[in-house]
Amino acid sequence: MFFIIYLILNIKIVKHLIFIIFLLFGNITLGVSQKYFTKTGRISFYSDTPLEKIEAHNKSSNCVLDLSTGKLEFGVLIKGFQFEKALMQEHFNENYMESSKFPKATFKGQIDQFSKIDVTKNGKNIVKVSGELTIHGVTKNVSTDAVLEVINGKMNADAVFNILVADYNISIPSLVKDQIAKSVKVKVDTTLDLLK
């Protein structure tokens, strides 16, 4: 009789223990893999010269931010950039970016002192991001200031920086060299959701 009661109690304790372990373990894995991401990030670039203003926009760039490390990754499809003029888009893809050979541009970087940011609290944080930017098959180190704004569990990640066309082995024919800026402004404008 006592033996049976003892057994039942024991099973209950074990069940509780399993539950507690699961809870702890579950929380730990959740903490490690928590990420912010988007598939609809907006990346634009602007080439301003006295002769011509050119801009193009991409609405479907990927971005992943790892909350435990502050590692940040972007991916964007070159052919997804939309220009106002079809001819510019054609030249951009076929002559300058060779987008059939190099369909993607990527950025892999790190947010400086990310651990100091409280991502559970609403607010604006100005951070420094540095990492490797790959365009046209050429990888260069870049760094820029960025704004991370937490709004009710979402995060806006915005940045503006300039890149030199010549850095990425993109040759511009001399005929149009006055129409295309040597330094192109890149604007990143994304809203990240928590990945579940």
Add this chain to the structure above:
Amino acid sequence: MKKVFPYIFILALAGIAIGYYMYNKPHNETKNTNSDVIITPADLLKAFEADESAANVAYLDKIVEVEGNVKSINILEKGISLSLDAGSEMSSIICEFESADALAGVKTGDKVKVKGFCTGYLTDIVLVRCSI
């Protein structure tokens, strides 16, 4: 010599006109254009997952027509996009539309037929300048 001038003038005018037309030529539209490829969302995703560079050669810049169920609709700063279910939790076919009106009346779960220019594969396959 005097006789040649009018012809040179006409040629020059024609040159300017052609140049102006080329500079302002419209984007290729998908609406009234025949599709280059008709494929299911799942098969398109499989093709890119199996061999991305081969799939790039086969599909990039082509007008791809897919029919599937709407997984989500994303309202963007300019335009709108929808994700088509391709039988995978992480990946889908993202179809971008230039104007938000293009998807009037379309809801999540609806079955739709979309065609657009294939731009490649990130975690999803992206079609741009779509029509429905």
